[in-house]
Amino acid sequence: MREIRRMIKGVRGAPDILPAEIARWQRVETESRRVLENYGYREIRTPIFERTELFVRGIGEGTDIVQKEMYTFTDKGGESLTLRPEATAPVVRAVHEHSLLSEGKPLKVYYIGAMFRHERPQAGRFRQFHQIGVEAIGVESPRVDAEMLALLLHLFEEWGLPDLALYLNSIGDPSCRPSYIERLTAFLRSRKAKLCRDCQERLGRNPLRVLDCKTPGCRAVTADAPKSIDFLCDPCADHFRRLRELLDALEVKYEIDPRLVRGLDYYTRTAFELVNPALGAQNAVAGGGRYDGLSEEIAGKAVPGIGFAVGLERVVASLAGKDKDRKTVGDQPLEGVFVATLGLGLDRHGFLLAQRLRRASVRTGLDLTGEGDRSLRSQLRQADKERFRYCLILGEDEQKRGEVTLKDMQGGGQESIPLGTVVEHLTGVKRG
Ligand SMILES: [Zn+2]
Numbered sequence: 049m050r051e052i053r054r055m056i057k058g059v060r061g062a063p064d065i066l067p068a069e070i071a072r073w074q075r076v077e078t079e080s081r082r083v084l085e086n087y088g089y090r091e092i093r094t095p096i097f098e099r100t101e102l103f104v105r106g107i108g109e110g111t112d113i114v115q116k117e118m119y120t121f122t123d124k125g126g127e128s129l130t131l132r133p134e135a136t137a138p139v140v141r142a143v144h145e146h147s148l149l150s151e152g153k154p155l156k157v158y159y160i161g162a163m164f165r166h167e168r169p170q171a172g173r174f175r176q177f178h179q180i181g182v183e184a185i186g187v188e189s190p191r192v193d194a195e196m197l198a199l200l201l202h203l204f205e206e207w208g209l210p211d212l213a214l215y216l217n218s219i220g221d222p223s224c225r226p227s228y229i230e231r232l233t234a235f236l237r238s239r240k241a242k243l244c245r246d247c248q249e250r251l252g253r254n255p256l257r258v259l260d261c262k263t264p265g266c267r268a269v270t271a272d273a274p275k276s277i278d279f280l281c282d283p284c285a286d287h288f289r290r291l292r293e294l295l296d297a298l299e300v301k302y303e304i305d306p307r308l309v310r311g312l313d314y315y316t317r318t319a320f321e322l323v324n325p326a327l328g329a330q331n332a333v334a335g336g337g338r339y340d341g342l343s344e345e346i347a348g349k350a351v352p353g354i355g356f357a358v359g360l361e362r363v364v365a366s367l368a369g370k371d372k373d374r375k376t377v378g379d380q381p382l383e384g385v386f387v388a389t390l391g392l393g394l395d396r397h398g399f400l401l402a403q404r405l406r407r408a409s410v411r412t413g414l415d416l417t418g419e420g421d422r423s424l425r426s427q428l429r430q431a432d433k434e435r436f437r438y439c440l441i442l443g444e445d446e447q448k449r450g451e452v453t454l455k456d457m458q459g460g461g462q463e464s465i466p467l468g469t470v471v472e473h474l475t476g477v478k479r480g
């Protein structure tokens with residue numbers, strides 16, 4: 049007896065993006081590329097997987113990502129590889145590996161793609177998710193930071209999401225941060241009992257992370273915590289002041305958030321986050337900052353850099369219900385032509401004609417379900433359902449006269465046109 053197979057389902061936290069939703073994704077991607085290239089960013093595509101060591105060194109051993117969330121596996125050659133949980137470390141690796149900085153500084157690149165983290169799936173959080181991100185490498189000046197923040201807001205404006213809140217902070221550098229962390233740790237230790245269990249554990253290995261814990265108890269404790277901006281050394285304070293002057297000049301609105309720290313160890317100075325208050329708990333739609341210590345970690349070279357990543361799932365969710373995208377086939381505009389054939393002998397001719405039209409960039413449909421013997425009525429119904437503007441009817445009588453009938457699915461009128469001029473006809477005046 050034949051075994052009955054159960055249906056195989058997709059992996060939890062790794063959603064399919066279906067054809068009905070894709071218009072919105074493609075619009076976001078297309079508009080992004082245009083804006084990013086206007087700011088001088090060029091696309092880079094790094095592999096989906098990298099050596100595990102890249103992320104351990106580049107993100108930091110003590111981080112939640114490295115500790116709990118990476119998809120790590122050993123390949124058949126015995127090498128430990130990891131699906132990228134973020135793209136900054138891979139981009140920085142590629143930039144140094146291919147000596148891209150020799151092309152000029154800052155080197156400005158962007159990426160669009162899937163990232164992977166084994167997190168608990170919940171609303172707005174997935175195990176496979178997509179990011180658009182930028183990196184500007186090689187320059188320390190706050191001018192780069194200011195341009196990048198203006199770019200970030202410009203992208204969201206372009207997508208139709210202008211009303212977001214930008215939060216900004218400076219977390220110092222290796223010369224001033226240790227004294228801040230010392231003070232912060234002392235402050236948190238004296239209130240340890242009030243912290244959540246995760247934070248009690250974080251206290252030892254990454255006390256900065258306690259600041260962005262979202263549990264109410266920890267929020268209450270950290271409300272009065274020492275602020276990194278009060279501990280900045282002169283060069284860091286100067287960098288932050290110049291950045292704020294430039295943002296004011298660019299009319300970029302922001303709020304200082306002393307609890308804003310990035311979860312990754314390599315960040316220095318500028319840290320920022322963009323929030324959509326309408327989204328609920330998982331409301332950060334983008335985040336980024338300076339990572340002047342990352343190149344040293346990955347390539348042994350001290351090279352400054354800054355970047356941000358935008359979570360596309362949350363952007364697309366923010367657009368739901370408010371954008372102009374068409375979600376169903378029924379909302380599509382009438383476009384292109386459907387080739388209907390009447391009679392078996394014409395099937396081949398119909399196919400050829402459709403192919404010629406497609407090669408001339410005309411959206412073209414034809415019946416693939418039968419053997420070319422479907423009724424005209426049912427073919428017209430298909431043309432209508434698939435939103436074709438015109439129907440080309442190829443029948444035996446027309447064939448004998450060297451003509452086809454062109455039916456306008458919108459106005460209902462029809463005319464005969466010579467078979468030899470169909471493509472010209474439809475790519476000229478009649479193109480849908
Ligand atoms: Zn906590």
Ligand SMILES: [Zn+2]
Pocket residue numbers: 220221222223224225280281282283284285
């Ligand atoms: Zn400093």
